[in-house]
Amino acid sequence: MPAEDHVTSVIATFSGYSVILVGIGVWAYKREKALKAAHQDEMTAHYLGGRSFGPIMTAATVFASLFNGFSIIGAPSESFYRGFFSLTWIVSVVGIISGYFATGLRLRRASEVRNHQSSVDFITDRFQSQYCRASIMLLQVVPTGIFLAGQIVAIKLAFNPVFGLEPDNQWPSIIIVGVILLFEWAGGLNSVAMTDTIQGFVIFVSYLCVPIAIYMNYGGYEDIDLSTFPRPDFFQTPSKFDQWQFWQFTIINIAFFGLPPLIQRTYAARDIGSLKLAYGVLVCGVWMAIMVGIFVGIMAVKVFGPGFYPPSPFNSMMENLMDLGGFPKVTAVVVVTAFLAAVMSTIDSLIIAASQLAMNEMVMPWVRNNERLSSDRSVTWFGRACSFVITAASLAFGLHWEGTTFSIIELQLSMTLQTVPAWFIGLYSKHEFHPWPIATGAWVGGLWVVLFYEYYMRDNPDRLPINNGVSGLGINLAIVLIGESTRVLLYPNKTGDRALEPEESSNTNTNSLTTDPTTDGSESDEGKKEPRLLFPNRPSWDVPSLAHFGDKPMSWRVLKKYMSGTHEVATNPYWVTFMLISMSLATPLVPQKEPPILEDGTFAYEPTRVFGIPWFAWKSILFSVIPSFFLLIEIVRMPTKFGPEKEDWEIFDDVPQPSFAEKERLIGGDNSIKFNAQSTKEIDDSSGDSRNGADGKSLPMEQAIENKAD
Known part of the structure; x- marks a missing residue:
């Protein structure tokens, strides 16, 4: 139970932040109205902030989306209970940034030219399949809801104890989420981005002060006496099980770019120059945020001694700093306020991202051709209804979650990982894959993730080190490759690389197949010409409306044309291979459980330490520096604007390229x-x-x- 004066200090600081939030809400509401008055449509103004975020706001909102309240308490909790295994968070975040950087340029360019708004628009436009669109959409909505539930878990673990409330008291979570929902209704992404900017600055300053306050009063890693330290196993090399988990957690984090909030930021930036700063801030920020979190957790073990197992080590350590008074107390109060701000901002971000996805993919296709239902007022209320339903479902899930913070993020990322084949095939493959194997592989992999977790991984201490996400990805890829190989061998379709036009009656006759290559492009209900189909021999129910993207299909050649003149390191297979290998080498591949711990709790021989940190942890840190360094080099080389397109007659989107001869x-x-x-x-x-x-x-x-x- 925190001291009364601590609670008063946090309430006073948080009240001041709440006043700032109210001001931001008013500003965001007025800005959104101004964007609409400037002929911005309702969806773009509310969900993308008018595509007007400059470098600072883009960097701040992307940083806050990644280093959220869940991460702030996750790293200290992981290091408190598992020691230097928590270094997996560093290399994992490097993987997140690498995936985000590798896909960001093409997604941004496609969104500019094809007017993509939701995170699934690219999949719909690229693969021209309702089945594929629905599969990827499901694997985005559900993980986003789980991520949102994770923030609610963070509130339960850290918010309630700060104010002296029982950990199982659900009302604080309900009230906070309800207030956040009102802010989302009022200001959209503008309010989220501005609060992210303030929150990012507060986190940066407070996280610089926290290790100083701890070091001044309790020392650092080099001051840990292994003869009295409650967890000497932290200084043993990790078990084979933990080494496998370390590597697999790194792999599944690469999928983080596929979450709607990050793609939404890619679309909302003013230009790629704004994204360039965001990528750089992420690479540098990972080292500060995660290393401080690990330090807090391990030093908490030293401070509290044996037999202390709090629900939130982060919260307990902050209370301890408050007890010291002076500079440590001020630092802890600011950090706790920053944590609460981070949770609120991330919840707002996830709500608006999930709401946009639901609006674009479920509501707008239904109301688009109805003048009354598609009015700005109706669209606004439909959006609010979507936000409410998604928030209520995630709130119920989060309040009843009984697992750890690590397990909930692992489940979320494992599901998101199943969308990666669709993204990378769509963005970079020079072979036109049929959409059905991609869609089938995705949802089968997603189903495997849930079932394998529920019936094998959950509460099973004897399980093998098999990650549900990585194994699901293997099943996913097998289905894609077998399905596509079967199609090519048994049902060769010469039009896979050459777009054909949909049959004019395909939008009305649900039993027809789009097979006729000679017909003119049909017109949509809006009077726009539908693009030709890459794979026309499909039932018409599988063909979505595509006219609002353009009158030509987005084949791989079109993407290549869009990116002509722009430096793309992600198209270099050597760079991609190097990054994957270097991130994998950050896994501490060492003999397990060395040095042995004797029955009296002492080591058989003294473990090797550098500045108090065990040597295998230093190995992981140094090997994590390598991909970070080369990633930062490529970010510096990244252009600030896209290169000029080649002439239309230079690269064709629907004619096979001639041979060299x-x-x-x-x-x-x-x-x-x-x-x-x-x-x-x-x-x-x-x-x-x-x-x-x-x-x-x-x-x-x-x-x-x-x-x-x-």
Whole structure:
């Protein structure tokens, strides 16, 4: 039970922060109204902040989305109970940033050109399949809800004890989440981003002060006496089980980029220059935030001694600092306030991301063509209803969760990992995969994650070190590869690399197949031309409306065209391989349980330590520096704007590229890929009437080459 003056101090500080929140809410409400008045549509203004976030706000809101309240108490709790195993958080966050950086450029460029708004728009546009769209959407909504529930778990573990409340008291969580929901209704992403900016600054300052306060009063790692330290096993090399867990947790964290809040920030930034600063802040911030959290947890073991097992080591350590008074007390009060602010901001962020996904993918397709239901007022209330339902479901899940903070984030990331094949195939594959194997692999992998956790991993101390996410990803990839190989071998479809137009009646006849390659593109209900289909031989129920993305399909060649002239290190297989290997080497691959601990609790021989830290932990730290350093180099090299696109006739989105010999024949030996005048004449001569349409008029070169290909 905290002292009364501690509670008073926290209440006073938190009240001051609440006043700031009210001011931010008013500002965000007025800003959103101004964006709408400036002809911004309701969805863009509320859910993307008008796509106007500059470098500082983008960096702050991305940093807050990653280093949230869940992370603030997660790292100290993990290190308090598992020691230096918690270093997995550092290399895991490096994996998160690598995945976010590798996918961010292409997702951002596609969103600019194709007007993508929700995190599933890219999947819908790229694969042109309702089945694939629904599968990925489910694997985004559910993990986002679990992540939101994790923040509620954080409130239960740390908020209640700060104010002297019982840990199982649910009303503080309900009240806080209710207030946050009102802020989301009022200001949208603008309020989230501004509170993130303030919260990020407070966390940065307070986290610089916390280790200083602890070191001044209790010393550091080098002051730990192993003969009296309650957990000497922290200085033993980890078991084989823990080493496997360490590596697998690193792998599943790469999927973090697929969560809607991070993709939403990618779309909301003003330009890629703003994202560049955000990536750099993340790489540098991981070392400060996680290393401080680990230090807090391990020093708490030293401070409290044996037999002390609090529900929140972070909270207990902050109370201890408050008892010291002076500088430590001020620091602890500010850190606790920053934690509460981080939880509130992250909850707001997750609510608005999940609400946007539900609105874009479930509500808007239903109301888009109804003038009354699609009005700004109706859309606003539909959005509020989505936010309320998602929040209520996550609140119920979080209040009844009985697992650890590590287990809930592991479950969330394991499910998100099943979307990674769809993202990377869609972004980088030069082979057009049929959407059905991708969708089937995703939802089967997601189902495996849940069932394997529930019936094998949960409360099973004798389980093997098999991660449900990594094993689910293996099943996922096997289904994708087997399904696509079967299609290519048994049902070869020559149109997989060449887009064909949907049958005009495909939107009305639910039993028809889109098979006719000669028909003109059908028109959507909005009067826009639908793009041609990459895989037309599918039932019409599987073909979504795509006209609002453009009148051409987004094939891999179109993506390549969009990124022409822009440096992309993620397309370099050597760099990708190097990053994966270097992150894997951060796992402490060492003989287990060395040095042995004797029956009297002492070591058989003194463990090797450097500045008080065991040598295997130093190995992990140093190997984590390597991918961080090279990632930072590429972020510095990242452009601040996209390069100019090549001409339309230079790269075609729907015509197979000619062979090298054909290029040489057309170009006449020129090393350039461009078609010269002689190439044009040869195409004209060899294709007969291919340059002329039905009315005798000359056709564009792109259409002429298409006719020749036919």
